[in-house]
Amino acid sequence: MTRAYDPHSIEEKWQAVWESEGLYSVSEDASRPKKYVLEMFPYPSGDIHMGHVRNYSIGDVIARFSTMRGMNVLHPIGWDAFGLPAENAAIKSNTHPATWTYANIDKQAASFKRMGFSYDWDRTVKSCDVDYYRWGQWIFLKFWERGLVERKSSPVNWCPSCATVLANEQVIGEGVCWRCKSVVTKRELEQWYFKITEYAQELLDDLDALPGWPERVKTMQANWIGRSEGAEVDFALCDEAGEPTDTTITVFTTRPDTLFGCTFFLLAPEHPLVHELTHGTVYAADVQKVVAAAARETAVERASGEAEKLGAFTGRYVVNPVNGEKVPVWVSNYVLMEYGTGAVMAVPCGDQRDFEFARMYGLPIPPVVVAEDDPLLEQVREARERVLADVPWAEAYDGPGVMVQSGEFTGMPGGKASTGMRAVTEWLEARGQGRFSINFRLRDWLISRQRYWGNPIPAVHCPACGLLPVPEDQLPVVLPMDVDITKGETLADHPEFYETTCPKCGGAARRETDTMDTFTCSSWYYFRYCDARNSDALFGRDAADYWMPVDQYIGGIEHAILHLLYSRFFTKVFADMGLTSAREPFTNLLTQGMVKKDGETMSKSKGNVVAPEDMIARYGADALRAFILFMAPPDKDLDWNQDGLEGMFRFLGRLWRYVAELAEGPDGANAASDGASALPDEAAKALVRERHRVVGKVTDDVEHFGFNTALSAMMELLNAAGEYRRAASPELRDLALEREVAEVLTLLIAPYAPHMAEELWRNVLGHATSVHREPWPTWDPAQAAADEVEVVVQVNGKVRGRVVVPADASEDVLREAALAEPHVREHTEGRTVRKMVVVPGKLVNVVVG
C-alpha cells in the first residue's frame, strides 16, 4: 500500500537533515558561475505574514533553481534589527528593546526555517549586534573623511508620533511619516546629514545601466532626483531709497529666455533676508502675516499646492540684469526655501503660479514668449521694447514660441532648452550676472534620529575643539543597555554615555547622543553577507569582488526610492573608497506585489490576517510556498484564497501518488524494468513530447519569473502522464518512460516543494544524494515538436474547421487541405475565393466574396 502524502512527517525531518549536511552553506568557488540571490532585509517583527511567505518563496525558488542550473548560489538572510517598533513595544510591555528584538529574531527565524528556505544561516547578521553596527560607525567615519558628512541647521521633517526627525524620502504621500503615517511638521533643527546630493548626477545617470530594474522604479528614482537644467541669475538688491547696491540675490530658473517678462521677485517666507529687509519698516506687519501663515501651514497643505497663495510687498526692489528694470520684491508662501535658492524671479506670462499671483495682486503680465499660432503674435512680433504690458490670456503659456519684447533677443525661439534660453544665459555669463546651472530636487539625507534603539553616531562635541569624529581605534561606540526605555529615556538622558573626554585635547566633552537612521543599517548589509564573520574589516575585497553585485534582488515596491536609493549611494561611495569594483548593488530587481485579503491589506486592526503558521499546520510549507506562487505573477497584488491552497495540496498529493505508485511498481514489482520492449505507440510519443515541452517551458518560465505558469505546466505534464497510463494497455506500458517522467516532475517541483521533492527523490525513488544538488533536467526542442499539427481553417476570419497535417506541410498542401475540409466547403460553396492567408503550422484563412 502506497504511503499517502503527509507533509508533517517529512518537512521538519528534511529541514534537520539539510542543516546537518550543510546543504546550503556556500563559499567562493572560481570553477562555477556565481549567483547572488537576495530578498530584502526583514525587520524582525516576530510574526511572519503572507507578504514574507511570498517574498522569500520567490527568492528561494530562484536560488534553488539557479543551484540546479549549475551556479554557485549565495542566498543569505539576516535581520534589520534596530528601529522604533522595538522601542515602542518595549515601552508598552516594560521590557528592553534588545530582549524584544532577540526574542522576535528567534521566533521569526524558526518560522523561516519551517518554510524550508535555503539560506546559508552561517552568514546571518543582526544589525543590533555590536559586531555588525561597529562597521556602520566605521562607514560613518570614512564618509566624514571624504567630506560626505555634514552637521547643519535647517528646516526638517518632524514626526510628532515617532518623536524624531525624518529624511525627505521618509515623508510619503500627502506629507506623512512612512512608518506610522502621522502628519509630519517642520522644525528648524541642527542635524547630521549624509551628502547624497554629491552623487545626484551619478545616481541619475546610472539608472540607464540597470536594464534589469522595472521601468517604474527607475522612473520614480529619476523623478525623485529631479534634475533641472537652467541658469542662475543674479539680481542686484536696491537699498531703501531704491538705489542699486553691491548685494545680489541669486535665483535658479529653467527659463532664462523669459527674463524680460520678470515683473516681480519673490522670497520664501523662511528666507533669511525677509526679516532683514522689512524689519522696522511699514511693510513689516503685512510681511509677518504671510510668514506666520506659512509657518502654520501643515506639510500636507503646503505640498498639495492647494494652499491659497499669499503675498506681501517688502518695500524693496531688485534690478533685472537684462533690462535694468527695477522689480518689486514680494514674499509668498508658494516659494519653497528647500528648492533652488529660496528666491524666484516671477514671470507671470510663462508660469501659471506667477500668473495667478500677478492677477491676485494686480501686477503686470507682459508677454515675452508667444506661441506661433497665437493671434497675439502679430501685434508684438517686431517689438523689442515693451509695448504690451498685459496679456489677454486666461492662463500662462509655458510652451515653445517666439521671444518678443525682449530687446536684442526678440525673434529668437524661446522655451525650455531653446536657443533663446542659451543665448540669454551666455549674455549673462559674459557680464558675470548669471551662469548655466543644474538643480536637483534631491536633498541631503538626514541621518540622525533622537531615539535610543539605533546605531550611536560616533562623534564628540568638545567645547574647545568643536565637533570631532571618534577615532577609528576607539570604535565601537557601544549602545548602553541600562537605559530605562519605559521612562522614555534616550542617550541624551544618560550621563554615563555622553560624558566623555575630547579625543584631541583630552578635556571634558560630550558624546553625540543621536543614533543613525535605520536605513543606514540596511544600506550595506548585502556587502557584509559576502564576508559576514570578518572581524578585521567590513568585508574582504576578494569575497566582495567574487559575490557582488547582487544578481537578483527581491522586495516590495515601497522601497522604490528609500532603501534602493540609499543602497545605490552607499555602493558608489564604497567604490570610490576602493572597497569594491561594483558601482551598482543590485543588477536585477523584482518588486513583488502585496498579499491582500478581500481586496484590503491584511492588518491586525482589520482582523483579516491569515497566519502562515496556520496554513503550514494544515497543508504543510510546500503547498503554501507553491500556492502563493501559483496564485498570480509575482509582481502583481494578489488576494488570498484558501480554497486554492487546498487545490495545490491536492496537486502535490496527486504528484506524490504518481511517483510513489510507480516506484513501487504495479503489484509491488520494481518499476525500473526495461521499457524498451514496449511499443512506442502514439500515446507514448505524446507523453515524450509533453515531457520535453514542459521542461522547456518550466525552465523558460522560471527565468522570466513565470512561477504560476511553470506550475501549470507541471500540472499539465502530470495530467498527460495520467492520460498515458489510462490509454496504454497494462502489458505495453513503458515503465522506463513513466519513471523518467516521475523523476523529471520531482526535479521540476523541487524548488517549489523542496521537502516533498527530497522525500520522493531520496526515499521513494531511492537516490543517495539530495535532489537539491541534482542538475536541472535537460530537454530537446526537437522531441518537444509534434510531427503532426492541427491547423485552424477560417472563412472570412471565422473558424469553420480544423485539419490535421504534417508539421512541415507546405503552404500548397495547407491550401488544398483547407479547401477540402467539408465544413469549410459549405461556407465557400458558390462564392469566389479572393485570397488565402496561410500561416504554416497555425492557420489558413480563406477570404471569399
Added chain:
RNA sequence: GCCCGGGUGGCGGAAUUGGCAGACGCGUCGGUCUCAAAAACCGAUGGCCGAAAGGCCGUGCGGGUUCGAUCCCCGCCCCGGGCACCA
C-alpha cells in the same frame, strides 16, 4: 492636473505580443467506487438559440487599421499606484 500600471468566465489567472480567447487551478454540476459519507478517480462547465448538427454574441465602452485585433492606432469610462506650488 501630470506620469506609469491595469480592466479577459462565478473566482484566481493563461494566451510564445497580430493567428483556435479562456491553458492550469478554484468553484459548481453530473458520474464511478461505497451500506453511507469522506477521500480518490472520470466527465461537463463563457453567454444566448438549438434535440442535435450547428449558429450568433463575447477580452471596460465607442470608432479605426487589417484577411484576421485581448494584442496596434484614435477618443472615452472605471480601478490601482507614483508625483504634484520644484521656479
